[in-house]
Amino acid sequence: MARMRWQASALPDACKASRWCRCWRCPPRSARSPDRIGGAGQAARARRALHLSSLFCLAYGLGVALLLVLFRAPIAALFTDEPAIAEQIGLYLSIAAWGFAGYGCLVTATGALNAVDRAGLGFRLSVARVLLVMVPFAWLGSRLVGPGAVYGADLAANVIGGGAAFWFARRVLGYRKTEGPT
Numbered sequence: 001m002a003r004m005r006w007q008a009s010a011l012p013d014a015c016k017a018s019r020w021c022r023c024w025r026c027p028p029r030s031a032r033s034p035d036r037i038g039g040a041g042q043a044a045r046a047r048r049a050l051h052l053s054s055l056f057c058l059a060y061g062l063g064v065a066l067l068l069v070l071f072r073a074p075i076a077a078l079f080t081d082e083p084a085i086a087e088q089i090g091l092y093l094s095i096a097a098w099g100f101a102g103y104g105c106l107v108t109a110t111g112a113l114n115a116v117d118r119a120g121l122g123f124r125l126s127v128a129r130v131l132l133v134m135v136p137f138a139w140l141g142s143r144l145v146g147p148g149a150v151y152g153a154d155l156a157a158n159v160i161g162g163g164a165a166f167w168f169a170r171r172v173l174g175y176r177k178t179e180g181p182t
Contacts (some may be wrong), residue, residue: 042117047173048110054105054166061101068097088148095151099158106158109165118172125168129161 068075076089091158106129134157141149 059105065097084170102158102162106164
């Protein structure tokens with residue numbers, strides 16, 4: 001009973017920390033987060049959540065990307081009347097939007113890792129996504145293709161980072177092909 005009281009009292013603080021971390025696009029693992037409070041140490045629960053949430057992230061992310069790509073010109077027009085800026089907004093939306101699903105999978109995987117006390121691995125994956133994929137791709141791409149390659153670097157970082165995080169989370173959670181999602 002005492003544990004349940006602690007969990008209930010920690011929830012408002014966890015939600016505040018979670019909002020700030022999401023604002024800065026980093027996983028909310030530095031504070032007591034709802035992931036940790038709700039299922040600490042329950043690998044089977046974390047496996048199921050990882051599987052279902054990742055499927056949702058993929059479907060939702062790709063659906064939103066499709067809408068953003070289809071309506072990139074009207075969306076850009078909401079922000080500017082200048083054709084050069086509208087063109088860059090449209091270019092960003094047509095390239096980077098496809099990575100939103102991967103970023104959702106990254107956040108989901110870091111939450112699952114946090115639930116089994118492996119938050120450090122989730123943090124390292126997030127840092128590696130930026131330093132090992134996004135920055136080098138942006139640097140090299142901007143020299144070879146031009147400034148628009150930075151959007152491709154964002155896409156690559158989200159797809160590679162999300163895939164890597166999902167793979168690591170499955171291994172840590174002991175997911176086996178014969179077992180399937182629990």
